Amino acid sequence: MRALVVGEYAPLDRLEISDAPVPEPGEGEVLIRVAAVGLGFVDGLKVQGKYQTKDPLPFVPGSEIAGVVEAVGPGAGLRTGDRVTANVSRGGLAEYAVAPAAATEVLPDAVSFAVAAAVRVNYLTALFALRHRAEARPGETLLVLGAAGGTGTAAIAVGRLLGLRVLAGASTEDKRQYAVRAGADEAVDTADPGWRAALKERGLDVDVIFDPVGGALGEEAFRALAWRGRHLVIGFASGDIPSARYNIALLKGASLVGVDIAQVQRREPETWQQMNAQIATWLASGELNPAIDDLVDLDDVGEAFRRMAERRAVGKVVVRVADIDATHRK
Ligand SMILES: NC(=O)c1ccc[n+]([C@@H]2O[C@H](COP(=O)([O-])OP(=O)(O)OC[C@H]3O[C@@H](n4cnc5c(N)ncnc54)[C@H](OP(=O)(O)O)[C@@H]3O)[C@@H](O)[C@H]2O)c1
Incomplete structure (x- = not known):
């Protein structure tokens, strides 16, 4: 699969898309075919090794994802084909990513993958x-x-x-x-x-x-x-x-x-659930329309990171990994 593989911490102009094995979901996990990934300021620091915690090399950055469940590990409780959004520690900027089912939510049909990825964090x-x-x-x-x-x-x-x-x-x-x-x-x-x-x-x-x-x-x-x-x-x-x-x-x-x-999901699970329900309600009613800077393709992710680091980004930057919205809406 295509993925942004960080083999060494390096400046943002040295990022390249390369080939990586499709990960396998373990117990309580799902494999997601990724449609969109929300970029955060922290992701840009992480690929350069400038964040306070360091991901072990090599790694694939990206933690706010939306897509379709491709395979389900034992006890994960979701179904193949579910449209979902998930938070992962890393691995998002790739065609496929593994997510804990506990950090994965089923998406209402009305919410696009890009919006779901933008809203997540x-x-x-x-x-x-x-x-x-x-x-x-x-x-x-x-x-x-x-x-x-x-x-x-x-x-x-x-x-x-x-x-x-x-x-x-x-x-x-x-x-x-x-x-x-x-x-x-x-x-x-x-x-x-x-x-x-x-x-x-x-x-x-x-x-x-x-x-x-x-x-x-x-x-x-x-x-x-x-x-x-x-x-x-x-x-x-x-x-x-x-x-x-x-x-x-x-x-x-x-x-x-x-x-x-x-820390909220772990420390305050009830608050976490309430907040997710609130955001879903606002999205469904149309009261919330997340501002997305623009949708960039996976190949242009380096420039997207540079825009954020150089203070040029406006709104949320979202990476389009695959165009699967149309085929996965009822
Ligand atoms: N606490 C949490 O739970 C949580 C959750 C998400 C994100 N964050 C953190 O929030 C921070 C901002 O994230 P974000 O996604 O909003 O980032 P962003 O989209 O890049 O926006 C950051 C803003 O900071 C200002 N800024 C001032 N000096 C800057 C500099 N040297 N480089 C870049 N921007 C600069 C810019 O506004 P002006 O040019 O108008 O000053 C810029 O629009 C990050 O540190 C991130 O880790 C924390």
Whole structure:
């Protein structure tokens, strides 16, 4: 089968598609014929060996997949031909991937593979962060940093669905316009050093910050919180982990709240199920229309990774591995 096989940690311009054996599903696992894969910022770090954990070489990256069940291991409880979406630790960017049945969900017919792959991590992260960690209430003001990025656009959409007023922080005019088209009420130019003062002048109090960027911007944003504000720590796309000043937390009665979607299924299975059901309901009703940057072919995955690393991506990047949507809808 064709796969993105990483034989050594290398720069993003050295990625190549090569031949690999089709994996076999073991006990409680399914083999999925992959249609689409959602790319995350972390995948790009992993292929370069720059992530905090290292995948053993050689490996196939890609963890957010959607496709059709091709074969079922013992006790897996799914059927061949089921349209599914799954989270895997690695192995997604290939024509076939093995997934634990416990991390695989059957897809409603109305949801395309591309949308399913786009939704898998980012929208669950946004929902967990805003509803379950910040406990955001309708009418509160949310500031999303990196708002035109993958998690950022998810936070805009989920924020709107939860009844929040959404301010979208982004570094370029194009990105700000994209974020407003994605549903934000207003844009904030976070490349302008005076952005926090400008918010203050306009009397805009920020109750919740969704921060996938970190660095100097994250530190500045923490200071923009209103009384009892919550700063959600999502990630560090800037490459720098900020240091929050404890006195700001004291003066504003503010909280710094960590979010790690990777641990929720294991630690809070009920919350995980509730959130998956909520996302499925929003998708089925059409209230949620995930923003996809564009669909790239497997051969162009290197350029897709570079777009994310060079801060050029908008929305979620999804890789089309096989065009099997039409044949697998009832
Ligand atoms: N905690 C969790 O459970 C969880 C779940 C998913 C993802 N994450 C993390 O969230 C972070 C963002 O992921 P994402 O998918 O939203 O990434 P993305 O689509 O690439 O967006 C990241 C945004 O960060 C900003 N940025 C600032 N400095 C940057 C730099 N040096 N390089 C790249 N981007 C930079 C950019 O916005 P501007 O140009 O507008 O500043 C960019 O749009 C990653 O660290 C990822 O690991 C965490």
